[in-house]
Amino acid sequence: MDDFGEPFGGVYPEQGRRAQDKLSRADIVIVENLHYAYPPLTPGGEPLPVLKGVNLRVRRGEFLALMGPTGAGKTTLCLTLNGILPHLMGGTFEGRVVVAGMDTRDHGPGEMSHKVGLVFQDPESQLFNMTVEDEVAFGLESLGLSPSEMEQRIAWALEVVRLPGLRKRSPLQLSGGQKKRLAIATVLAMRPQVLVLDEPVTGLDPLGRHEVLSVVEKLKREGEATVVMVEQDAEAVMAWADRVVIMERGRLVLEGSPRQVFSQVESLHGWGLAVPQMSELAHLFNRRQGTSFHFITEDEARSALAGELQSETCTGPRGSIQYPIPNIQYPVSFEHSSAVKVEDLWHRYDDGPLALAGVNLSVEAGDFLAIIGQNGSGKTTLVKHFNRLLRPTRGRVLVLGQHTTGQSVGQLARKVGYLFQNPDHQIFAPTVWEELAFGPRNLGFSEGEVAARTTEALALFRLRDQADTPPAILGYGLRRHVTLAAVWAMRPQTLVLDEPTVGLDWRGTRTLMEEVTNLNSQGHTIILVTHDMKLVAEFARKVLVLDEGRTLAYGPTRQLFQQEALLRQAFLAPPPITALARRMRLVLSPSTLLRINSAEGPYGLRGDSLTVEEFYQEYTALRRLGQGG
């Protein structure tokens, strides 16, 4: 671990401090007026321009975050940094990219890989060896290092990403977070001068996210690491980045410190990007109250808002305020009160460990249930029982009051629609129209009915313009919509959505969730499997927390997010705004209470807000009270 002081090889150890300082200020990545277009998909077709004049400089030792909506060209930019573009794919390349003094026009990815370590988004395709050890060794073998040097570097890199002791394991056996960390180790061991991470935490469960981010933090804290990180997650970017660059439609449109960038809430939302919840809150106050808040962390928000209220924070008993909580009302359009009922359900995979151990659950028709928990906690195993993709080892499942035993997957498809995580696992038809017609046709409806349903689905999901397009060539967000529409076309009463928002940007997520909410208000039961606590807080009425195949908690969302200790057991945490509300513990001072002549106090924040809007409403209501309004 002595090595760790200079994680990227300590390239200039002999030179004096001043020389090093000078070097450290130098730009290690220079991108000048970069234009790039992918070669046409079909012979004789048009090239596909993605980068349209990118200028970017990254200083040695800097931690740069690159954000942008889907299709902005972030990954493409990453691929130009080590010469994969244009060397591997061709296409038209103008301008120049120089990394660590090497121009990518003169040096292919093989040579550039000595200087630039690129970690791809998809772990599956970059872990191609049989053991963890061989995986790390692969790059070192390419460098032509001696076995003893390799041995040292493997040990070091696995130590950095906290995976020692798994050397003989197959990468296939690792968890999502472990796979990502291994992918980081494989390039880290090559001691590149620049590390490029393409969405390192996308699609990971909360624990995996935490594991990977703590490795990222370690890199930042301990070295002069130069890191370029593409990331959608605003909270993660805010925590680690020195500088944030926003990319949109092939151009860089905004850059600055996280504080500067995230204060531009409207522009960011306009580009389809998420902002940290604290920035969103500050923005809400500034827009509606004319304040000029610029907090981006919870601590800052707490002190700014406490001051604003001119009141006391206290650690006494939580106050309460007469603030209306929206009543949960179920549409009663369905005759069966229970959409899905699970009784003492156990499941064991062949030769595998127990995946479910006695789960009980009753989902009312028209409810909106979120199922959360780590990967491997049994979420997907549970929902696959609802349409009998899996059969119970013990226990039983009832759908709309009927046993699933004896019903085929096809029959259950009329009642339970299942949206799989990856749209590409579902899409196959030559046109969107055909894709949507597939389900109803399988259910044996007449061609007239199939056409009617397909047309309606196209309208409802705003896909009319794409009806004749092959779904496979649509953008990711649209592909997601096509798959949801295709499931909806079968009109199942219950919709199971397995991590539907992974890979979508903020706007894509909003649009999808609007549609889902819409379906829910029409009476469809929604069962959402997700790792995104903000989504759970905002949309779900009830939450089931699974932990190692057992129910850890099951209840209304608002109550659940109050139980932080319980959540922590499953490595979960409430969204930042709920955490803020819980910790604010803001009450009106006794003198204020006297002044407003109220004996019903103590008045204060309820501390269980689930959304930024809710927090804002409650806070301003409290303040109005305090001002005697």
Added chain:
Amino acid sequence: MSFAFDLYVDRSSWLHRLDPRTKLAFVVLSSILLLNYSHLLVSAAFLLGIHGILWSGKVPASRVRWAWQRMWPITFLILFLWPIFYPQGNEVLLQVWRVRITTQSLLQGLSTALRVDALAFAFLVLLFSTDQARLVRGLVKLGLPYEWGLTLAIALRYLPTLYGIYTTVSEAQQARGWVIGKGGFIQRIKSYLPILVAVIVTALRLADNLSMALAARGFQSGTRRTYLRELKLGLADKICLPLFAVSLIVFLIVRFRHSLGVP
């Protein structure tokens, strides 16, 4: 499920430590022996010996049982069909209509079945005790170009992945009311289309990403490649290899000069 394609079982034994090239030589030697000696006793003795090797090489009995379970159907098929289609000799044991079962043909069937089993087990000794990376290293050492070796290794590595994709895709389509393999032959083939298209598209994406990942890890960077673990012949190899050579010569002499070992 994910390891259904890897027969290797990690153990520490002389057999596991043996150089993959030595084990390959053993497979070649066994094949020559078994293809030239058709005598029942040779196959039986060989099988017995192989099980001794597996046992002393700490290959778990469950693996061996697994292999036999896979071998039974073919063994029975040969035992059953051989006497029917290759009637030899005059000692008729049983005659049904025009089908005659003779003692010779029965023995011939048995010896053929055992030979097939013995051949399979010669390969299984290699596969049970050699991890795929070492196996590929061995092949490369024997002159297979590195790129081919890598391709082979990657193909083996991604079999479970592709199988996983296939499973997920077929589940996704079943959830949309689609039914596998119904109707006549053409209908049946057609019914696999929704899976195959999605699997192929996904596999192509995977292949594309894989080629980029290889480049990002310095593959074909022009630097001469080194290896973390060089294969080195150990003491056991140095004993085995000359032994194999001598055995081969003895086998060939016995078989062709003295015409022994055939019934």
